[in-house]
Amino acid sequence: MARNPKARAISHPPLFTTFKPAGVVGTKLTTITLELDEYEAIRLADYEGLEHEKASDAMGISRSTFTRLVERARKKMALMLVEGSKLVIDGGSVHFKENVYQCKACNHRFRASILEEKKECPLCHSSELVDFAKGFGHGVCCHAKKEKE
Structure with a gap:
């Protein structure tokens, strides 16, 4: 049985939480949810440019867990871009x-x-x-x- 994940440290809440293709009604789109810890992993790795070791320390998780978060987040963002889905940032066990x-x-x-x-x-x-x-x-x-x- 899997254990509950501990709350991951997130620097601050995102300013924007929903992204969708322009000119398409959001209710007609498939919604992909990017969890807050996945958002933070992308922010640290791709926006801040931190090495996985430093970024994982900032979030209070192992490097391997951080790498899995980045991979999941990138997959979701690729789906959004390629398939034209709506991306919503929400959920997850986090602490700002x-x-x-x-x-x-x-x-x-x-x-x-x-x-x-x-x-x-x-x-x-x-x-x-x-x-x-x-x-x-x-x-x-x-x-x-x-x-x-």
């Missing part, structure tokens, strides 16, 4: 290290520790913020952990 916020008033995006919940924009001081981690149901566990300490 940082959060991303966007101000609704001035559109400023900024990062903060996942442990500190931001209440206002550092530029315009508006309290109307989009919390990207909460969009994935994340953050409550971190704040509860902080309160216990």
Whole structure:
């Protein structure tokens, strides 16, 4: 019987979560789900250009597990590009290290520790913020952990 995977460390939530071919209604497309740990593996290996050893350390997983994640993610992205599928980033057992916020008033995006919940924009001081981690149901566990300490 397979064990539950431990939560993988993810730097921060993705800014965009859905990708599809232009001019095609999304409901008519096959949906491929790229899990958050697969997204992070692609970000570290292909966007940041890290060696698998360093990237696996950043995620708190073995190098072989990291390599499997990258291979699965690349396969899914290839399917999306070749077959014209819709790609959605969601799911997986993850833990964000940082959060991303966007101000609704001035559109400023900024990062903060996942442990500190931001209440206002550092530029315009508006309290109307989009919390990207909460969009994935994340953050409550971190704040509860902080309160216990």
